[in-house]
Amino acid sequence: MSASVTRHVVVVTAVHPPSARFLPDAYKSLCEQRLPQGWEWHWVIQEDGGSEDVLPYVPEDERVTFRQGRRGGPGVARTIALARAKGEYVKVLDADDQLAPGVLARDLAALEADPAIGWVTSRVLDLWPDGSTAGFPGDPPDGPIERGEVLGFWKANDFRAQVHPASLFVRRDLLVALGGWMALPASEDTGLLLALNAVSRGWFSAEVGLLYRKWEGQATGQAPHVDPDERAARMAVAEARALALAEFGWGYPANGVS
Template sequence: MSRRIIVVTAVHAPSARFLVDAYKSLCEQELPPGWQWRWLIQEDGTTDQVTPHVPDDERVTFKQGRPGGPGVARTIALAGADGEYVKVLDADDQLAPGALARDLAALEADRSIGWATSRVLDLLPDGSTAGFPGDPEHGPIERRDVLNYWAGHGYRLPIHPATLFVRRELLVALGGWMALPASEDTGLLLALNATSRGWFSSEVGLLYRKWEGQVTGQAAHVDTAERAARMAVVEARARALEHFEWRYPLGSG
């Protein structure tokens, strides 16, 4: 029987047109023998504007639900995640060649590693790409490293949560993505780092699309008061997990 990587995508009407590029990048992934991917697309809402953009592929499942933001959409999609691993792929982004295989190899090689991330390039409107300095070293990320860096650098992450690849059992144990209007993926990443070791691949794993309608480009995303509240609850959750010394795998130091 084939083993599965479940790719989870939250989508809303404005980003639906990019699903074709996300799908193409997924189809170009090569996995080791005995492995396959399955794509769960969850609309954050119940419009009739997303369905026409969903690929006609038996490996793709599309569902809708009442709107609650991308974190809610991804978390409800976990109800259908019947594989060992979950990979995040936002509707407007694209996987780089080999991304799934590299993530899989890192976690299959070391049971103490709960999640993986990778280098990102911004995909600009003209089709060009741009990187940025400051990536961590290729290899393992120890517990608390991301959390402490984030807290000491103005709430800036050293790795990108949009590249996350995670063991399903660990993701479910932490409750999925946080119930926040934004930064829900930052909250998950910090909770993962508070409880388990991770991995960073210095090879590009994601093309992160920059476009006028993206959620992170809206004024509400940078509202000072709301952002402060988000950061406070994100840190409080991670520190609480750290305090109670919950570890993955259980019994690890």
Template sequence: MRTRITVITAVHGPSAHFLPDAYKSLCEQEPQEGWEWHWLIQQDGLGDDVGRYVPDDPRVTFERGRPGGPGTARTLALARTDGEYIKVLDADDQLAPGALARDLAALEADPSIGWATSRVLDLLPDGTTAGFPGDPEPGVIERGAVLEFWRANNYLAQVHPATLFARRELVVALGGWMALPASEDTGLLLALNAVSPGWFTADVGLLYRKWPGQATSQAAHTDPAEREARMAVVEARARQLAHLRWTYPPS
């Protein structure tokens, strides 16, 4: 039986035209013998402005749902996952060659590791890329390390939640993505690290597109009152999970 990686993508109208680039990056993953990918594209909304960008490929499933933000869309898609592993891929981003194989190898090699992340390059509007310093050392990320770094560095994690690769059973147990208008992926990252060690790969795993329409470039994303509320509940969830001593894998 082949190991299946389910790639989850939330998409809405303004970002839909980037889907062909995301698909191309998936097709370039070159699955090795014994594993395959399945792409679940979940539209955040019921309109007709996304479907025409969805590839005609039996490995791709497209669904619509009433709008609720990217966290809601991803969690709806989670209900239809059918593989052992989940990979996040935002509609406007691209996987780097070999990303899925490296993530899978890390978790298959150590059953105690629940999730993996990798290095990111910003993909700029002119097509060039830019890196940034501060990546952790490659290898194991101990439980709780992401939360403490994030708290000490103005709510910036040392690993990027847009690169998450995780065991499906663990994501399901944590309830998927947080019900927040933003930072829902950071909430999942911190929750994963609260209950399980992770892995960081120093090879580039994602091209993170920078463009004017992305959610993180909007003024509402940095509204001080909302940001403080988001950060507070993200931190509280992670700390409560650690306090309750719920761990993966179960002892």
């Protein structure tokens, strides 16, 4: 009898020195996940740069791979991390965030059950420094998200998507086909989400899947992130990419199953 083959979920994390101190909390939340028999996770941590400040926070675990590279932003770090491990699915976990109990198994079950679904997102709670949490109003109902819905909501609500890209779980082949994360200084994950929804149906889990840490050093809280000229440019190119993909008519799955 041949030995069973272990299948993997690749968890990708971009990190830079200010966020490295949160890696132990992220690791703890990952270790508390339970996957079905025959499945394992592989955590790939990619530093955006080459400092000496991140490695001390990286756990010693054979399931964890740590690499460094020249700086290019979190999107570049996540995309290059895809070369470090093989797996059918990719889960995003930012260095300063934490997975909620059971989310990996729920995400996996959604995509294993329906080959016409390309990606999954989950309900997200803000995690404040005092340990309190707060949800987002207006989450969609539990279930499928049809093609184009994310872009429509995003345009109607001042460029805010109704699902959170930091909670993304996606088929690796679909992610690679779209080129990974966008080459933007910020909003690279939202750009990817819009592109994914332009070519494939998604799924939203109404159960909490991620604790999104709010802290003084996070990139989204810095002045350049809300500079109006740069923000307008980021939003314009993200929208143009999604519209072009939809116009070209390419879709996932390629055989037209829906």
